[in-house]
Amino acid sequence: MSTEVQWSELQRDPKSVAALADQGDVHVRRRDGAALLLTRVDRAAATASGAIHAARALRSLLAHLPSETLAAAAASLADEFPWVDVLPPEDRRQFVADFARAFQGSAELGHWGMLDQTIREWRATAAIHADAALAACLAEPINDDLGPVRPPMED
The missing domain is CATH 3.40.1620.10 (YefM-like domain)
Known part of the structure; x- marks a missing residue:
């Protein structure tokens, strides 16, 4: 209430x-x-403790899943983060692992900035994969100075 x-x-x-x-x-x-x-402090402590236990359980669960099941976990996360669909399969699995690790770290610290940063970084990666021309350009070797760098996209 x-x-x-x-x-x-x-x-x-x-x-x-x-x-x-x-x-x-x-x-x-x-x-x-x-x-x-x-x-109340006791309610806040119980919430934090519950988040830590949930994060540890999620990370442990994901760490023991076979790779094909991990792909299913990535598909489940796509319900919340639809941009996961544009990531290559290996990146999807890495996103799941990074998400679980950041979730646990954030819960342990009581600061959710780590999880937010992980999500923002993977969303930016997905934006690159969504633009085939940009992805191809970024995959090429860099041989000379390309000039000033544009600021990163904002949320």
């Missing part, structure tokens, strides 16, 4: 907002900034 209160309510009556936090997460809205999330 999640409840929403205004910052002024937290300032005016912190005990009642704390009671709400005992029942579930509380979103504290502020006019001058992003909303805050008020949660």
Whole structure:
């Protein structure tokens, strides 16, 4: 259960907002900034612990799958990340392995930037594979200076 209160309510009556936090997460809205999330430490710790266990189990499961089953795992991830379909088969398997590793690392650290970066990098790789001319150009050896480099694509 999640409840929403205004910052002024937290300032005016912190005990009642704390009671709400005992029942579930509380979103504290502020006019001058992003909303805050008020949660109990034991609930946050259980969530983090659950994420770590799930990440470890996923990584272990994927590490023991035969390569043809790993391809099926990549196909399953394509439901969430449709651009996986344009990756070559070996890259799909590597994406699954990198995804599981980044998922575990992010869960262990409690910071999900590692997983986000892994997804962004593989999405960029898929964008290259989706453009046959670009993929062919990038596969050629570089023999001279090609000039300034364009900034990477933005999300």
